[in-house]
Amino acid sequence: MNAFFKPTVVLISSIFLGSVIALTIPVLQNNRPVPIVEPSTKPAGNAKIQAAILLDVSNSMDGLIDQAKAQLWNMVNTMGKATCDGNTPMIEIALYEYGRPSNDIKNGFVKQISPFTSNLDELSRKLFSLTTNGGDEFCGQVMFNSLNELNWDTLTASYKVIFIAGNEDFLQGKLPYTKACALAKQKSVIINSIYCGDKSEGIREHWNITGECGTGSYTNIDQNQKIEEIPTPYDDVLLTLNEQLNGTYIGYGYAGFAASETQKKMDSANFRLSKTVAVKRAEVKGNKGLYQNESWDMVDASTKDEKFVDKLDRKSLPDSLKNKSTKELKQIIDQKKEKREALQAEIGKTAAKRDNYIAAEKTKSAVKNQSTLETEIEKIIRKQAGRYNMKIR
Numbered sequence: 350m351n352a353f354f355k356p357t358v359v360l361i362s363s364i365f366l367g368s369v370i371a372l373t374i375p376v377l378q379n380n381r382p383v384p385i386v387e388p389s390t391k392p393a394g395n396a397k398i399q400a401a402i403l404l405d406v407s408n409s410m411d412g413l414i415d416q417a418k419a420q421l422w423n424m425v426n427t428m429g430k431a432t433c434d435g436n437t438p439m440i441e442i443a444l445y446e447y448g449r450p451s452n453d454i455k456n457g458f459v460k461q462i463s464p465f466t467s468n469l470d471e472l473s474r475k476l477f478s479l480t481t482n483g484g485d486e487f488c489g490q491v492m493f494n495s496l497n498e499l500n501w502d503t504l505t506a507s508y509k510v511i512f513i514a515g516n517e518d519f520l521q522g523k524l525p526y527t528k529a530c531a532l533a534k535q536k537s538v539i540i541n542s543i544y545c546g547d548k549s550e551g552i553r554e555h556w557n558i559t560g561e562c563g564t565g566s567y568t569n570i571d572q573n574q575k576i577e578e579i580p581t582p583y584d585d586v587l588l589t590l591n592e593q594l595n596g597t598y599i600g601y602g603y604a605g606f607a608a609s610e611t612q613k614k615m616d617s618a619n620f621r622l623s624k625t626v627a628v629k630r631a632e633v634k635g636n637k638g639l640y641q642n643e644s645w646d647m648v649d650a651s652t653k654d655e656k657f658v659d660k661l662d663r664k665s666l667p668d669s670l671k672n673k674s675t676k677e678l679k680q681i682i683d684q685k686k687e688k689r690e691a692l693q694a695e696i697g698k699t700a701a702k703r704d705n706y707i708a709a710e711k712t713k714s715a716v717k718n719q720s721t722l723e724t725e726i727e728k729i730i731r732k733q734a735g736r737y738n739m740k741i742r
Contacts (some may be wrong), residue, residue, distance in 0.1 A: 407448030413572035441465035450484035457490030458631025487522030509579035514543035530562035591631035597689035608645035643742035
C-alpha cells in the first residue's frame with residue numbers, strides 16, 4: 350500500500366495573537382473588517398476543552414505525523430479563541446499512538462504518549478519523537494483506552510472530544526468499536542474520525558461509523574498535502590519577538606534548566622519543519638492564556654501564587670540567584686513580567702495584522718483549499734464548540 354493509503358492518525362493545529370509593526374492593512378472578511386483585539390485570559394470557571402489525539406503510526410504515515418506536529422499550534426490557537434459566558438475555558442490535550450508492533454500486544458498495540466496536559470512544549474517534544482512502523486491498527490481499542498484511562502472532566506459545560514485518523518479497516522481488533530462508543534456516550538465525549546484518503550474508500554472501510562457514537566463527524570484528508578505557506582511582512586517580526594520572549598523566563602527547580610532548553614529546542618524543531626509553523630508557535634506563546642509554564646518558570650509561578658517566592662527552595666535556583674534576598678527576587682520577577690507582558694501585547698497585535706494580511710491574500714487566489722488536519726480540525730472545533738455555549742472568534 351502506498352504512502353497515501355497507509356494508516357495513521359491525527360491532528361493538531363496552529364496560530365494566534367500579534368503586534369509590533371506599524372503597518373496597518375485593512376481587510377474585509379465576510380464583508381467585515383477583521384478586528385485587532387487582545388485575547389481574553391480570564392479562566393472560564395471550571396469549564397474545559399479536552400482533546401485526545403489518537404495517531405496511527407503504522408507505516409508510510411510520515412506526512413500525517415508532520416501535519417500533526419504543525420497543526421498543534423493552529424489547534425491550540427483555535428481553542429484559545431473560545432469563550433464561554435465571556436471567559437476562556439482551560440485547554441488540555443492528550444496524545445496516543447496505535448499500530449506500533451513493539452507496543453504491548455495485550456494492550457492492542459496502543460500506547461499513551463501523554464495524558465491530558467497544558468504543557469505545550471512537552472507535548473510538542475513528544476510529537477516530534479514519533480516515528481512510523483508497520484503494525485495492526487485497532488481503532489476500537491485506542492478509543493476505548495483513551496476514554497478509560499484519561500481524566501475526562503465531568504462538567505457538562507466542558508467540550509470533550511477525540512480525533513482519530515487513519516486509513517485501514519476501522520473494525521480491526523478484538524475490542525468492538527461499539528464498546529468505545531458506549532463509554533463515550535457515558536462520559537459525553539464526542540468522537541471524530543479522519544480518514545486519510547478518498548472519502549468513499551473511507552466509507553467502505555467503515556470510518557463513517559463514528560456517528561453511531563453520538564454526534565461526532567466523519568471527514569477525509571490528503572495526509573501528504575503540504576501545509577499552505579503564505580509569507581507575510583510580519584513573520585520575521587514575530588520570530589524576533591519570540592526570541593525576546595524566551596529571555597523573560599527564569600527557570601527554577603531541578604527541572605527548570607531542562608524545561609528551558611526544551612522551549613528553545615522546540616522553537617528550532619518547529620522552524621525546521623517550516624517557517625510558518627514556527628510563526629504559529631510564536632503566536633501561541635504570545636498568548637498568556639494558552640502558554641503557561643508555572644511548573645518551571647518563576648514568572649508564571651509567582652503570577653499563579655503570590656507567596657511562591659516565600660516558599661521557594663533557594664537551592665534549586667541558578668547560581669546567579671541563590672543568594673538573592675526575597676525582595677531582590679521579587680524585583681527581578683516583576684521586571685521580567687513587565688517585559689513579557691509588553692512582548693505578548695506586541696505579538697498579539699502583530700499576529701492580528703498577519704491574519705488580516707493572509708485573509709487578503711487568500712481572497713486573491715482562486716485555488717481551492719486542500720483538506721488537511723489543520724483545515725478539518727478547525728472546522729470541527731468551531732462547529733462543535735457551539736454546542737457547549739462556547740463562541741470562537
